[in-house]
Amino acid sequence: APAYDLREASRVIAAAEAAGRPVASLSDYHGQFGFYGRLARPIENLPPEQAQAWSREHPGGYLIAYYPGRVPGHSAAVHEQPYRGGHLVIWATRELAADPALLP
Numbered sequence: 001a002p003a004y005d006l007r008e009a010s011r012v013i014a015a016a017e018a019a020g021r022p023v024a025s026l027s028d029y030h031g032q033f034g035f036y037g038r039l040a041r042p043i044e045n046l047p048p049e050q051a052q053a054w055s056r057e058h059p060g061g062y063l064i065a066y067y068p069g070r071v072p073g074h075s076a077a078v079h080e081q082p083y084r085g086g087h088l089v090i091w092a093t094r095e096l097a098a099d100p101a102l103l104p
């Protein structure tokens with residue numbers, strides 16, 4: 001069950017929304033953070049090839065990424081957790097703009 005518990009990730013995203021930070025997801029977002037986070041704005045879906053440009057255009061934003069296996073070792077993740085068969089990571093876009101290798 002912990003690999004399906006999105007309460008903490010939803011809180012992080014809700015706090016970003018409350019602070020006016022843009023949030024996007026690198027996979028199809030199906031509303032999984034909306035209930036716990038009580039989100040008022042939609043999360044933008046991005047194809048992976050647009051992630052780097054979006055990160056540069058939104059330096060204060062957060063990007064949600066899903067990894068099928070290991071996550072690149074990096075202490076700058078805003079949030080990281082096991083999710084389904086892999087990992088869910090919320091990155092600050094300034095980190096992704098500086099290090100594109102962090103993207104899945």
